[in-house]
Amino acid sequence: MRPRSMTLMQKIWLTISMGVIVTVSFSYFLLNYFYQKLYVDKVEQTLIEEGKNLAGDYHGGPITASYRKQVEWYNEKSTAEVLLVNNPRELSACLPFQIDYDSLISESDRAKLLNGDIVTKIGYEKRFGHKIMGIIVPLLDEHRLEGGLYLYIPLASIQDMTKEVADIWIPLALVFVVMLLAVGKRMARHIAGPLKEMEEVAYKMSQGDYKAQIPIRTDDEVGRLAKAFNVMARSIDEEDMRKREFLANVSHELRTPLSYVKGYSEAILEGMVKTKDDEEKYVRLIHREASRMERLVRDLLDLAQLEGKSVPLRKVPLVFSQVIEDTLAKYEPFLCEKQLSLTTDLNPDIIIEGDGDRIEQVIHNLLDNAIRYTPNGGTIHVQLEQTDPRHCQLMIRDSGKGIPKEKLPFLGQRFFRVDEARTRKEGGTGLGLAIVKQIIYLHGGTVSFSSEEGKGTAVFIHLPIWTE
Numbered sequence: 001m002r003p004r005s006m007t008l009m010q011k012i013w014l015t016i017s018m019g020v021i022v023t024v025s026f027s028y029f030l031l032n033y034f035y036q037k038l039y040v041d042k043v044e045q046t047l048i049e050e051g052k053n054l055a056g057d058y059h060g061g062p063i064t065a066s067y068r069k070q071v072e073w074y075n076e077k078s079t080a081e082v083l084l085v086n087n088p089r090e091l092s093a094c095l096p097f098q099i100d101y102d103s104l105i106s107e108s109d110r111a112k113l114l115n116g117d118i119v120t121k122i123g124y125e126k127r128f129g130h131k132i133m134g135i136i137v138p139l140l141d142e143h144r145l146e147g148g149l150y151l152y153i154p155l156a157s158i159q160d161m162t163k164e165v166a167d168i169w170i171p172l173a174l175v176f177v178v179m180l181l182a183v184g185k186r187m188a189r190h191i192a193g194p195l196k197e198m199e200e201v202a203y204k205m206s207q208g209d210y211k212a213q214i215p216i217r218t219d220d221e222v223g224r225l226a227k228a229f230n231v232m233a234r235s236i237d238e239e240d241m242r243k244r245e246f247l248a249n250v251s252h253e254l255r256t257p258l259s260y261v262k263g264y265s266e267a268i269l270e271g272m273v274k275t276k277d278d279e280e281k282y283v284r285l286i287h288r289e290a291s292r293m294e295r296l297v298r299d300l301l302d303l304a305q306l307e308g309k310s311v312p313l314r315k316v317p318l319v320f321s322q323v324i325e326d327t328l329a330k331y332e333p334f335l336c337e338k339q340l341s342l343t344t345d346l347n348p349d350i351i352i353e354g355d356g357d358r359i360e361q362v363i364h365n366l367l368d369n370a371i372r373y374t375p376n377g378g379t380i381h382v383q384l385e386q387t388d389p390r391h392c393q394l395m396i397r398d399s400g401k402g403i404p405k406e407k408l409p410f411l412g413q414r415f416f417r418v419d420e421a422r423t424r425k426e427g428g429t430g431l432g433l434a435i436v437k438q439i440i441y442l443h444g445g446t447v448s449f450s451s452e453e454g455k456g457t458a459v460f461i462h463l464p465i466w467t468e
Contacts, residue, residue, distance in 0.1 A: 012191055016184030020177060040155060042131055047080060047151045048118055054082070054149050060141040071149065080153040087147070093459040113138035114145055123156070131155045174179035194226045201233065210237030254296065257289035299431040306438040313355040313442055317466050320392065321346035321384055323356060327363040328382065331371065338376045350392045351465040358439045363396075365432040366459050370398040373457070392465050397458040403451040411449050 054074060058067060068084055075082040109119045119136040134152030138145055194214060201212045210233050214226040264282040273279045324346060335342055350360075370380050378399040387393045403411070411433055435449045445463035 012184075012188035016188065017181055020180050020184070028434055030116050040133070042154060043155065044120055046166070047133065048120075048137075049134045050074075050078060050080065050082075051118065051135050051149050051151050055137045055139060058139045058146075061146070063139065063147050078151075081150045083150040085147055085150065092299060095329065109136070110145075113148060114140075114143070116140060118267065121152075191222060196228065198229055201229065205236065207232060208240075210234075210240060254293060256386075257292045260289040265337065266291050296431075299435065302431075302435055306435065306442065313358060315353050315355055315443075317351050318354050318356055318359065320350045320352050320359075320394070320463075321348045323359055324363055324382065324384060324394070327360050327367070331367055333378075334371050338371065338374070338378075340371065340377070341379045342382070344382045346382070347386055347392070350384060350386055351444075351466045352392065352463050354443050354463070359443075362436050362439050362461065363394075365436050366396045369432060370396055370400070370457075373400040373402065374398040386465065387462070390465055390467070393460040394463070395458055397456060399456040402453040402455055403449070403457055404453060405451070406448050408451060 054071060057070060063084065063086060071082055071084040106266070112119050113136065114270050116138060118138075119280055121134045122131055132152050132154050134150055137149040137151070139147045139149065194217070195212045201214055204210075204212045213230050213233065216226050216230070218222050267273055268279060275281060324344075328342065328344070331342075367380075374380060381395075381397045382398075383393075383395045383397075385393055433447075440447050440461055440463070443463055445461060448460045448462075449457065450460070451457040
């Protein structure tokens with residue numbers, strides 16, 4: 001059986017606990033360090049200074065009684081014990097207590113004393129229950145060791161030094177550690193809590209529920225992550241809703257022509273058509289609905305490729321006015337058929353970087369709409385101008401029926417129709433403007449609309465100008 005891994009909250013709390021333990025341990029070692037540096041070294045330095053001062057009164061030759069009395073007098077006044085011996089090798093026998101080592105002075109120590117160096121000794125003494133520190137200062141007559149001064153003092157332990165505050169400090173330290181661990185656990189829960197909620201929301205999202213939101217309680221990284229997660233959930237929910245609407249729209253768009261095709265074909269197959277004219281009429285209706293389905297599938301595939309960027313754009317510098325004129329030339333028969341007046345005002349100096357076929361597709365879709373919704377004898381005006389040093393604007397304005405103001409924001413949405421019945425009759429798929437917006441978006445531009453009912457509609461295409 002696989003062992004259960006630790007949760008994030010447990011890991012954070014364990015990390016904080018380890019930090020507390022490391023901090024306490026470091027404080028202990030730091031205390032010992034300062035004990036050594038600030039206390040032991042200070043005691044040693046004091047003893048050395050006292051020993052040097054006493055040794056400074058010795059001027060060579062045999063140790064005199066007056067010098068011995070001087071040392072004894074100093075011993076009574078000093079906090080340290082001071083002994084004067086003729087032979088440092090016999091120092092251990094002169095101490096008024098038993099020590100746990102046989103000889104205080106080794107051969108190497110004697111060599112140091114003969115060289116005039118001071119020897120420091122630290123050892124544990126049962127009588128005091130403490131370590132004692134002692135120094136031996138040589139008394140030299142030229143190169144002969146006449147004797148030595150031994151100064152020693154018991155060293156206070158850390159416990160002795162902190163005895164006065166130990167009764168207060170230790171309970172407070174314990175309370176501090178417990179509080180720190182409790183705060184650490186609360187902090188771990190505070191940090192890991194939103195992540196746990198994110199896990200639960202993510203699981204719900206995997207089941208298709210995008211409505212759940214994570215409460216945002218902080219403005220730190222975790223809070224911002226929760227906010228971003230909520231935005232992502234809303235975006236996925238909206239996208240899922242758009243997909244459902246898209247599928248519903250596709251089903252709706254296909255249902256009508258399919259029902260026509262099925263109904264008319266069944267009528268022909270079942271012999272319900274009695275005359276040749278009726279049969280031809282039904283065949284024409286089947287062909288019309290099949291053409292509508294073909295256009296719908298083609299536009300859907302085109303839009304899907306543009307949105308998925310599965311068909312890369314082949315961008316090259318284009319003389320924008322030339323592309324517009326070439327496209328307009330293809331519409332002369334349709335303009336003549338409806339007796340529409342076309343006027344143009346094109347700046348020939350504007351060059352854009354774009355895919356020629358896709359830009360032509362944009363103009364084609366916009367002109368299709370303008371011609372379709374402009375009544376006989378109406379006008380269409382096409383204008384291309386430079387709006388600033390880096391951008392240009394293409395405007396296509398018609399004198400058609402116009403669009404209600406409340407419907408303008410929906411232009412460019414897939415399957416949106418201003419007049420559902422009229423557009424179905426005239427064969428539009430409701431995807432033309434969506435394709436236009438996506439192509440212009442891929443060229444770094446924008447699309448906007450202006451319309452007034454009874455006076456017509458204008459489409460504005462803004463694109464960046466190509467610069468070398």
